[in-house]
Amino acid sequence: MAADQACAFLAPHLPFTRKPGADSLPHVTLTYAQSLDGFVARHDRKPLPLSGPDSATLTHALRASHDAILVGANTLINDNPSLNTRLVASDAAGQPAQSPRPVILDSTLRTPVSARVFTTPRPRADGSRDSRVIVITCEGRYDRERKRALEEDAGAVVLAVQSDDGRVHLPSALAALRDLGVQSVMVEGGATVIGALLTSPEVRVDLLVVTIAPTVIGRGVHAIGDGVRQDTKDKDGRLPVIPKLVDVQWEQFGADMVMLAKPA
Ligand SMILES: NC(=O)C1=CN([C@@H]2O[C@H](COP(=O)(O)OP(=O)(O)OC[C@H]3O[C@@H](n4cnc5c(N)ncnc54)[C@H](OP(=O)(O)O)[C@@H]3O)[C@@H](O)[C@H]2O)C=CC1
Numbered sequence: 001m002a003a004d005q006a007c008a009f010l011a012p013h014l015p016f017t018r019k020p021g022a023d024s025l026p027h028v029t030l031t032y033a034q035s036l037d038g039f040v041a042r043h044d045r046k047p048l049p050l051s052g053p054d055s056a057t058l059t060h061a062l063r064a065s066h067d068a069i070l071v072g073a074n075t076l077i078n079d080n081p082s083l084n085t086r087l088v089a090s091d092a093a094g095q096p097a098q099s100p101r102p103v104i105l106d107s108t109l110r111t112p113v114s115a116r117v118f119t120t121p122r123p124r125a126d127g128s129r130d131s132r133v134i135v136i137t138c139e140g141r142y143d144r145e146r147k148r149a150l151e152e153d154a155g156a157v158v159l160a161v162q163s164d165d166g167r168v169h170l171p172s173a174l175a176a177l178r179d180l181g182v183q184s185v186m187v188e189g190g191a192t193v194i195g196a197l198l199t200s201p202e203v204r205v206d207l208l209v210v211t212i213a214p215t216v217i218g219r220g221v222h223a224i225g226d227g228v229r230q231d232t233k234d235k236d237g238r239l240p241v242i243p244k245l246v247d248v249q250w251e252q253f254g255a256d257m258v259m260l261a262k263p264a
C-alpha cells in the first residue's frame with residue numbers, strides 16, 4: 001500500500017523538529033512535483049496535476065508530518081489549494097494524520113478572503129493546536145483594510161515581518177513561525193518560492209523531496225530555473241548558489257520516481 005511505502009521511505013528522517021538552540025529556525029522540507037522535462041506548472045501557471053495516486057499519498061503523509069505547509073501568493077491565487085491531508089489516515093510515524101497550518105507568503109496581502117484554504121476543515125486529533133491559516137506579509141507594504149478583512153472575515157492570522165527587496169524576508173518569516181510554536185515547515189512552492197528558498201544564504205533547507213512524473217509538458221515553468229535568475233546578484237553582490245545534494249535516495253511510487261536528498 002502506498003501509505004505504508006510512504007511511512008517506510010520517510011521514517012529514517014523523522015521526527016521533523018527544529019534544531020536545539022533558543023534561536024534556531026524550524027525544520028524546512030522543500031517538496032514539489034515536476035514533469036519529466038522539469039516543469040512544475042504550465043506556461044499559463046494554471047494548476048498542473050503531475051503526481052500519480054501513490055506519490056500524492058506520499059505528499060499527504062509528508063504534509064501530515066509537518067506543523068505548517070507554506071506556499072507563495074501566486075500558488076494560493078492560481079491553484080486555490082486545500083493544503084490538507086485528505087488522502088491519508090496517518091502521518092509518516094503512524095500517528096493519526098493532522099493537517100498542517102497553511103502559511104502564505106504574501107508581501108501585499110493579495111490573498112482573497114474567499115480562498116478555499118480558509119474554509120477547508122482542518123481537524124486536529126490532539127484538539128489543542130491553533131489551525132488558523134497564517135498569512136505573512138511585509139511591514140510597510142500591506143493595506144490595513146486587507147489585513148482586517150483577512151483576519152476578521154477569513155479568520156487568518158496576519159504576521160508582518162521585514163521585507164527583503166520587496167518580498168517577505170524568509171528568515172524573519174521562519175522566526176515568526178517558530179515564535180508561534182511551529183517546529184517544522186513543508187514548503188510546496190511554487191517556482192519563485194522554491195528558487196528563493198534554495199538559494200537563500202540565510203535559510204537552510206533540511207530535506208528536499210521531489211516527485212518526477214512520467215509526463216512531458218513541452219512548455220511551462222521550470223521548478224528551479226525560472227525561480228532563480230542566475231545572472232542576478234543579491235543586494236550584497238552575491239550570485240545565487242544552488243547547494244549540492246547529499247544522502248540522495250530514489251524510490252518509485254506507482255509510475256513516479258521520488259528523490260529524497262539533503263542540501264549540503
Ligand atoms: N508541481 C508542484 O509541485 C507545484 C506547482 N506549483 C505551481 O507553481 C505556480 C506558481 O509559481 P510562481 O508563479 O513562481 O509563484 P509562487 O507560488 O512561488 O509565489 C511567488 C510569490 O510569492 C510572494 N512572495 C513573498 N515573499 C516571497 C519570497 N521571499 N520568495 C518568493 N516569493 C515570495 C511574491 O508575491 P508578492 O510579491 O505579491 O508577495 C511572489 O511573486 C502555479 O502555477 C502552481 O500551480 C506550485 C506549488 C507546487
Ligand SMILES: Nc1nc(O)c(N)c(N[C@@H]2O[C@H](COP(=O)(O)O)[C@@H](O)[C@H]2O)n1
Nearest residue numbers: 033048049050051079081082083084188
Ligand atoms: N505533490 C504535488 N503534485 C502535483 O502534481 C501538484 N500539482 C502539486 N501541487 C501542489 O499541491 C497544491 C494543491 O493542493 P490540494 O490538492 O488542493 O490540497 C498546489 O497548490 C501545489 O502547492 N503537488
